[in-house]
Amino acid sequence: MKACVMKDVKTFEVRDIPLPTLKDDEILLKVNACSICGSDPTMSQNPAYIGRVFGHEVCGEVADPNKSKFKKGDRIIMGTSAARGCPGVRRDGGYAEYVAVEAAHMLPMPDCIGDQAGCLIEPLAIGYGTALAAGIKPGARILITGCGIIASITALWARYMGASYVAMTEINKAKIDRAKSVNTPAEFFDAHAPNVLEKLMEASGGGFDACIDCPGSKETIALCIEAAKPSGTIVEIAIHYEPVSINYLKLVMKQLNFKGFYGSMPYFEDVIRIIAEEKPFDPAALITKEIGIHEIPEAITELTAPGSDILKIVIRP
Ligand SMILES: [Zn+2]
Numbered sequence: 001m002k003a004c005v006m007k008d009v010k011t012f013e014v015r016d017i018p019l020p021t022l023k024d025d026e027i028l029l030k031v032n033a034c035s036i037c038g039s040d041p042t043m044s045q046n047p048a049y050i051g052r053v054f055g056h057e058v059c060g061e062v063a064d065p066n067k068s069k070f071k072k073g074d075r076i077i078m079g080t081s082a083a084r085g086c087p088g089v090r091r092d093g094g095y096a097e098y099v100a101v102e103a104a105h106m107l108p109m110p111d112c113i114g115d116q117a118g119c120l121i122e123p124l125a126i127g128y129g130t131a132l133a134a135g136i137k138p139g140a141r142i143l144i145t146g147c148g149i150i151a152s153i154t155a156l157w158a159r160y161m162g163a164s165y166v167a168m169t170e171i172n173k174a175k176i177d178r179a180k181s182v183n184t185p186a187e188f189f190d191a192h193a194p195n196v197l198e199k200l201m202e203a204s205g206g207g208f209d210a211c212i213d214c215p216g217s218k219e220t221i222a223l224c225i226e227a228a229k230p231s232g233t234i235v236e237i238a239i240h241y242e243p244v245s246i247n248y249l250k251l252v253m254k255q256l257n258f259k260g261f262y263g264s265m266p267y268f269e270d271v272i273r274i275i276a277e278e279k280p281f282d283p284a285a286l287i288t289k290e291i292g293i294h295e296i297p298e299a300i301t302e303l304t305a306p307g308s309d310i311l312k313i314v315i316r317p
Pocket residue numbers: 037038039056057122123
């Protein structure tokens with residue numbers, strides 16, 4: 001089968017590799033759609049992943065049910081936290097025609113969720129969990145720093161949970177235009193404008209109930225600490241391997257609730273149900289483009305290029 005393999009640090013190559021062999025509790029999934037996660041280029045900086053097939057945002061159909069309760073052709077959304085490691089992270093994933101997955105962690109995909117929306121359930125679940133972590137109540141005013149896919153998804157969920165106002169800050173003008181083009185429900189601010197904090201304080205009527213920091217940079221954390229209301233909440237979701245300095249005194253004096261959030265699996269079922277039954281928004285509208293397996297190496301370069309306005313790339317093997 002065709003697969004895209006991490007050949008070296010930050011280098012990918014499309015190869016013909018054997019079909020995965022199945023353990024007793026695994027099924028063979030034919031990949032219908034797999035989205036490229038923002039964490040994939042980050043992972044590719046780590047030599048430990050050389051030889052790995054990435055791709056953990058996958059939906060597909062059962063090609064071989066093996067000993068499971070599934071039938072051939074059943075449509076499935078791939079769960080991520082399998083006991084033996086998430087496919088696409090700790091073992092081979094969905095940048096391929098087929099992937100071996102543990103049957104116990106697979107969720108049935110309702111017919112009304114298409115393949116494009118189906119492969120976005122994982123990032124949708126991250127955004128949903130992030131919005132829950134922010135404790136968004138009806139009428140809340142929310143600041144989201146950054147304008148990428150998780151930020152945009154979190155804005156959609158913030159509105160779903162009743163936020164009356166969402167502001168987003170971003171340094172890349174092209175990303176703001178992209179987020180606007182997919183109707184991200186927020187007011188956008190240039191993070192480099194000299195008086196951005198003043199503008200945010202005015203727009204929020206004196207500060208935000210919760211600030212969700214997606215880039216996790218010194219600057220964005222500082223902005224969140226300034227823009228949050230006293231006793232407000234700041235949620236950090238960026239993954240950094242180096243310490244980042246913060247204004248500790250202000251955090252203490254404002255008695256802010258400063259918390260981290262990570263994970264998606266606990267929210268899969270709620271997200272699938274809401275998207276299928278309530279249809280609050282169309283996840284597929286977030287997709288910037290669809291590509292084949294042979295285009296993955298180029299797409300990853302494009303995704304990480306400075307000034308890139310790509311929100312989400314979906315692979316259709
Ligand atoms: Zn991901």
